[in-house]
Amino acid sequence: MITNRLTVTRIADVVADSLEKRILEGSLKPGDRLPSERDFAVELGVSRPTLREALQKLISKGLLATRHGGGTFVTDRLESHFVDPWQEMISGHPMLHSDLLEFRQMLESQSASLAAERATNVDIERLDTLYATLDSVYESDDVKACIDADVAFHQAIAEAAHNVLIGHLTSSLMRLIHGHVSINLEHLHARPQRWNQLRSQHHAIWQAIRERQPDMAARAASSHIEFVVQNMGDANLEAERRQSALRRQVESERNLEIKGPLLTG
Amino acid sequence: MITNRLTVTRIADVVADSLEKRILEGSLKPGDRLPSERDFAVELGVSRPTLREALQKLISKGLLATRHGGGTFVTDRLESHFVDPWQEMISGHPMLHSDLLEFRQMLESQSASLAAERATNVDIERLDTLYATLDSVYESDDVKACIDADVAFHQAIAEAAHNVLIGHLTSSLMRLIHGHVSINLEHLHARPQRWNQLRSQHHAIWQAIRERQPDMAARAASSHIEFVVQNMGDANLEAERRQSALRRQVESERNLEIKGPLLTG
DNA sequence: ATTCTTTATTGGTAATACCACTTAAATAAT
């Protein structure tokens, strides 16, 4: 009588592990919404109570969150663990920006290198489409769209590196520096020559990954960030100038009328 | 129509919290067996699926354990309450170890490189003393002291890189992989030849930083981690063997006497 | 007394129905 052995694995646990894996690997990103419990149950081939048990497990782990009537969502607990300690520190100490960019340079060159080694065909296809939209949107005047496309492009490279730590860390870092990227891009958008340099840099990275040349990809990514760093310096100088001008203006206004709370520190 | 109010608190959560409280307070002691799900459900005045959701939560927290057909029992470990989500992920998904080590390789080679560039005199002095203790303690049989000295050495290098991100991330990583480092070092300690290789690797890193040679430092650190990775593979194989042996032992014990609840999974 | 079989009990899974909440589209009022 050999009836046992296999049934010891509970279905709910299998489902939970599978979902956890998908979240960890990044195929389910923070903020993503899962299908409805009914649909998801039939999709996975299990009953709704079983699915709910699995979801409950992940909810108690903090990986998922539900809103009654709204849906089930993937939390950002894994990434916020990276970001949260830094968020206020960065904004409070601007001198950390250089550290941040230095780290980003290391991370992205490594990402590009690994991506050139390991990218699968679907990764390449994804990079192709993202690069296409990135390049096309750079011709438009929609700076906001440029940022999104830029972030998506770099994130896709990080995910093609097939290292979950690099993937999540890149995503965290992107969120952290999002504001600065936007400042920087607006700064560069007013300078067509440098703006085009950015495009050629993106092309170099993309091409190196496509042609499976890790070293070249790493160098391209590295010099790309270096270029960003230089211009970031200019942008920051300009932003600093504007800010101090604003401070003076605010102060003179305060002398006139002292009223609402000023939030800026 | 104000019909809501109370339903925002989910019944399953209330039940789970109540049970957790009773366990933590001690009215439910480790090893205690809970009533059957059906009885318990009517006793608490909830449905069985709701009770099961509550139980599931506590099971995933590690406070309860079930045996199919046997019953539900209170476990004896209460500490796994506040855990780093990444820590949990790492222990749950062993395939992450390679990602972790790959990231560590990138991080530490960059650390060494930057340290060789930027280390101040006090950094160098600190590294000197730490290297001295590291080298001396490697001659003793105190593996625990070796781990501490090793961690301190690498941490000091990361801090000599003068990048707060790298510093903090390195310490986080060290905490994360501390257990594996100890396994690995114990494994290597039984192999004097490789043990001495470790010492020469540390020497190479230290020397390259002292002599201000970034590339050499990066290469030394990189090959050091690579060496660790290889031996980590061996150590993991051995650990896997021990674990499967333990599994067999547990199974044979179960065949002999089936009595109290076996908590091992 | 020991071993094997049986049986009641337990946890695991599933199907179904209904409730409460959220969202957004459709409608009514301005």
Place this chain on the structure above:
DNA sequence: ATTATTTAAGTGGTATTACCAATAAAGAAT
């Protein structure tokens, strides 16, 4: 045409019920 309201569809939350599979204890056969 715009805004505010209503309504309907969809979602997660809970409960009921039933059946399956594994366990453990009682009983029967040796």
